[in-house]
Amino acid sequence: MRVGVVGLGTMGAGIAQVAVTAGDEVVGREVSDELAERGRATIERYLNRGVDKGRMSDMERDAALGRLSLTTRLGDLADCDLVIEAVLEERALKREVFAELDRVCRPDAVLATNTSALSVAEIAEATQRPERVVGMHFFNPAPVLPLVEIVRAPKSSDAAVRTAYEWAERAGKQPVNCNDTPGFIVNRILIPLLNDCVRVLDEADVRPEDMDKAMTNGAGWPMGPCALIDLIGVDVHVHASEALHGKLREERMAPPERLARMQEEGRLGRKSGRGFYEY
Numbered sequence: 001m002r003v004g005v006v007g008l009g010t011m012g013a014g015i016a017q018v019a020v021t022a023g024d025e026v027v028g029r030e031v032s033d034e035l036a037e038r039g040r041a042t043i044e045r046y047l048n049r050g051v052d053k054g055r056m057s058d059m060e061r062d063a064a065l066g067r068l069s070l071t072t073r074l075g076d077l078a079d080c081d082l083v084i085e086a087v088l089e090e091r092a093l094k095r096e097v098f099a100e101l102d103r104v105c106r107p108d109a110v111l112a113t114n115t116s117a118l119s120v121a122e123i124a125e126a127t128q129r130p131e132r133v134v135g136m137h138f139f140n141p142a143p144v145l146p147l148v149e150i151v152r153a154p155k156s157s158d159a160a161v162r163t164a165y166e167w168a169e170r171a172g173k174q175p176v177n178c179n180d181t182p183g184f185i186v187n188r189i190l191i192p193l194l195n196d197c198v199r200v201l202d203e204a205d206v207r208p209e210d211m212d213k214a215m216t217n218g219a220g221w222p223m224g225p226c227a228l229i230d231l232i233g234v235d236v237h238v239h240a241s242e243a244l245h246g247k248l249r250e251e252r253m254a255p256p257e258r259l260a261r262m263q264e265e266g267r268l269g270r271k272s273g274r275g276f277y278e279y
């Protein structure tokens with residue numbers, strides 16, 4: 001199969017890696033040669049790590065990298081069977097990309113968006129073929145986390161949903177079917193739940209260490225909520241909370257005061273060296 005990936009940032013590079021590792025020919029599109037090259041370098045770094053850990057051979061890595069081609073022209077995605085968009089989370093930008101994909105891609109191609117918080121239907125409406133548009137919501141890091149939410153918008157066809165689902169399964173992922181509702185499945189549940197945990201820190205005067213110890217040992221979470229927010233990034237979590245709160249208006253979804261303060265202070269978690277914990 002030939003897969004197009006639009007945007008080779010955090011998610012797009014991970015998705016392209018999943019696809020080349022699964023044996024697909026991938027065309028990755030970025031806005032400049034430098035950014036495209038940066039995406040390729042990220043993929044190469046992670047594949048090298050796979051070689052070091054004995055998960056793949058040198059030859060397999062080279063073959064996988066050989067299946068990746070880079071471009072800055074969307075027109076080079078014309079022959080793709082499946083295109084997965086992972087550009088910035090901006091509605092106007094995504095609609096522009098989909099309108100252009102609609103013009104250049106084969107009529108039978110499936111066009112998928114990796115949006116976390118936007119309506120898939122609104123993105124699909126930028127095309128003349130909303131029945132060929134679905135959501136494919138990967139989790140970060142895409143090569144590591146198995147879940148892909150296959151999002152059906154009101155006009156998505158059964159065939160398009162099936163193509164996306166079957167591709168994800170073949171690529172070694174664990175796809176699930178869901179609908180085009182705010183937060184889909186995981187974020188709809190996880191965002192307010194993490195916010196509850198943060199509020200309890202202040203309401204009950206609990207330390208992050210104790211919160212994490214409680215939730216890992218008492219609720220069986222693989223990672224405590226504070227460590228998880230540090231991993232996701234406080235800014236990313238706050239942004240996702242605001243988006244969900246904006247749509248569903250449940251108070252639990254609004255970002256807690258404490259996270260807003262952390263964001264102001266630049267305590268964003270692992271990526272800034274400091275969040276709930278020091279790194």
Ligand SMILES: NC(=O)c1ccc[n+]([C@@H]2O[C@H](COP(=O)([O-])OP(=O)(O)OC[C@H]3O[C@@H](n4cnc5c(N)ncnc54)[C@H](O)[C@@H]3O)[C@@H](O)[C@H]2O)c1
Nearest residue numbers: 006007009010011012029030031086087088089115116140
């Ligand atoms: N980061 C996460 O944890 C996460 C998880 C699931 C879904 N998402 C979603 O994935 C999408 C991408 O997020 P990200 O974290 O990878 O962002 P990112 O900023 O790391 O990457 C976005 C990339 O898109 C490129 N880009 C912008 N306009 C483009 C265009 N017209 N054509 C091609 N490339 C273009 C940018 O140069 C950048 O490299 C967003 O919709 C986000 O909501 C993110």
